[in-house]
Amino acid sequence: MPTDPSTVPRSLHALRWPVEPAQGGWYTEAEHEALRRVLAESANWRTGWRATSYSDPFEAAFATYTGARHAVAFNSGGTALEMVLHHLRLAPGDEVISCALNFVGPHLAVISQGGRLILAEPEPVTLNLDPADAERVITPRTRVILVTHWNGACADLRPFLDLAERHPHPVHGPPVVIVDAARACGGRAPSGVRVGSEGWATVFSFESKKLMTTLGQGGMVTTNDPALGEQLRWLRTYGGRERWGTNQMMSKAQAAVGLVQLARLDQMNDARVTRAHERSRRLAGTAELSLPPAVGERRHLYYRHNLLVPEPWAGAGRDELMELLAARYGVGSIVNDPPTYLGHRLIRDHTRGQRCPRAEQLAARLLCPCMHPRMRPPEEAAVCDAIEQSTAHIARTYATTD
Numbered sequence: 001m002p003t004d005p006s007t008v009p010r011s012l013h014a015l016r017w018p019v020e021p022a023q024g025g026w027y028t029e030a031e032h033e034a035l036r037r038v039l040a041e042s043a044n045w046r047t048g049w050r051a052t053s054y055s056d057p058f059e060a061a062f063a064t065y066t067g068a069r070h071a072v073a074f075n076s077g078g079t080a081l082e083m084v085l086h087h088l089r090l091a092p093g094d095e096v097i098s099c100a101l102n103f104v105g106p107h108l109a110v111i112s113q114g115g116r117l118i119l120a121e122p123e124p125v126t127l128n129l130d131p132a133d134a135e136r137v138i139t140p141r142t143r144v145i146l147v148t149h150w151n152g153a154c155a156d157l158r159p160f161l162d163l164a165e166r167h168p169h170p171v172h173g174p175p176v177v178i179v180d181a182a183r184a185c186g187g188r189a190p191s192g193v194r195v196g197s198e199g200w201a202t203v204f205s206f207e208s209k210k211l212m213t214t215l216g217q218g219g220m221v222t223t224n225d226p227a228l229g230e231q232l233r234w235l236r237t238y239g240g241r242e243r244w245g246t247n248q249m250m251s252k253a254q255a256a257v258g259l260v261q262l263a264r265l266d267q268m269n270d271a272r273v274t275r276a277h278e279r280s281r282r283l284a285g286t287a288e289l290s291l292p293p294a295v296g297e298r299r300h301l302y303y304r305h306n307l308l309v310p311e312p313w314a315g316a317g318r319d320e321l322m323e324l325l326a327a328r329y330g331v332g333s334i335v336n337d338p339p340t341y342l343g344h345r346l347i348r349d350h351t352r353g354q355r356c357p358r359a360e361q362l363a364a365r366l367l368c369p370c371m372h373p374r375m376r377p378p379e380e381a382a383v384c385d386a387i388e389q390s391t392a393h394i395a396r397t398y399a400t401t402d
C-alpha cells in the first residue's frame with residue numbers, strides 16, 4: 001500500500017472494494033433453478049421463449065406486493081418511464097418538474113418525450129425533491145411532477161399530490177405525480193404503504209445494480225389507473241395493430257428470475273438496512289460527516305449510504321477524501337449523482353438558463369463509499385475504519401490551513 005496517495009494516479013490503485021457494487025442484491029440456488037427450468041421449457045419449438053407464461057405471474061405478484069392495481073413489465077426502467085410519459089402526449093412547452101440531483105435517465109426520458117425539463121432543488125436531508133422548491137417552479141404549463149426516491153430514501157408524496165391539486169393545468173387538470181423508484185423497490189411511504197401504490201405511476205428498474213435484478217436488465221411500471229395500464233401493454237408490444245407501439249417486453253428468463261428475486265426482496269432489503277444502520281452507528285462519532293437520515297420501517301433502503309462532508313471541504317476536500325480512501329485503504333466511493341445538467345451536454349443545453357445552486361453545493365459535499373449487504377463484518381469494519389481515519393486526516397489538513 002502506498003503511503004503518499006498523491007504520488008500514485010488513482011487509476012493504478014487496486015481497489016479492495018469497488019466504487020459501487022455491480023449487483024445490488026444477490027442470487028441463490030432458487031434463481032439458478034428458475035433459469036434452468038426456463039431454458040429446458042423453452043427448448044420446445046411450440047413454446048419457445050414466449051414470455052407471458054412468466055411475465056403475467058411476475059406482474060401479478062409485483063402488483064400484489066406493491067399494492068398497486070396494475071403492474072406492467074418492461075425491458076428497462078428507462079424505456080418504461082419513456083412509455084409512461086409517451087402516454088401523456090406532451091405538447092411543446094409542457095413542463096416536467098424534477099430534482100436536479102438525479103440519474104440522467106429520467107431527465108433524458110423527459111427530453112425524448114417532448115417535455116420541457118424544469119429543474120428544482122433537493123431538500124438537504126434526504127436529497128429528494130424539495131416540495132417548497134417544486135412550488136417555486138410550478139406554472140400553469142406543468143403537466144408532471146417527477147419524484148425520484150433518491151438513493152433509497154422514500155419521499156413523502158403527499159406534499160406533491162397537494163401541490164398538483166392547487167395548480168391544475170388549464171386543459172389537463174392537476175399535474176400527475178410520476179415516481180422514479182428505481183432505487184427504492186420494496187420501500188415504504190410515511191403512511192406505511194409500499195412504494196408503487198401511490199402517485200399516478202411508479203417506475204422501477206431491475207438493472208444489475210438495483211435492489212433486485214432480472215438478469216441485469218428490466219423494469220416495471222405500477223399504476224392504479226386502468227387506462228394507463230392498458231395503454232402501456234399496447235405500447236410495449238407494437239400497439240396491437242392499431243396504435244403506435246414498439247417492442248419493450250421483458251424476456252421470459254428475466255420474468256422467471258424476477259419472481260424469485262421479488263420473493264426474496266424483503267430479506268435482501270432487510271440485510272441492506274441492517275448493514276447501513278451499523279455503518280451509521282459506527283460513523284456517528286465522526287462529527288465531520290453528515291450521515292443519511294435514520295428513518296425506520298423500510299422508509300430508507302440505502303441504495304447508497306450517502307455521506308456529506310462539511311461545507312468548507314466541498315469540492316477539493318471531498319475529492320481528497322475519496323482519493324485517500326481509494327489509495328490508502330482500497331475503498332472505492334462514488335458521487336451518486338451530481339446535478340444532471342453538469343455532467344450531460346444534452347441536458348445542459350436543454351435546461352440552459354436554469355441552475356440549482358443548492359444541488360451543486362450538496363453534490364460537492366457528497367460521497368457514497370461502497371456498501372453491500374454481502375460484505376462480511378470484518379470488511380465492513382475495515383471500510384468504516386478507513387472512512388474514520390481518512391476523515392480525521394482531512395480534518396487535520398483543514399485545521400492547519402485555517
Ligand SMILES: *Cc1c(COP(=O)(O)O)cnc(C)c1O
Nearest residue numbers: 076077078103105182205206207
Ligand atoms: C437505474 C435508474 C434508472 C433507469 O433504470 P434502467 O433500468 O437502468 O433503465 C432511472 N432512474 C434512477 C434513479 C435509476 O437509478
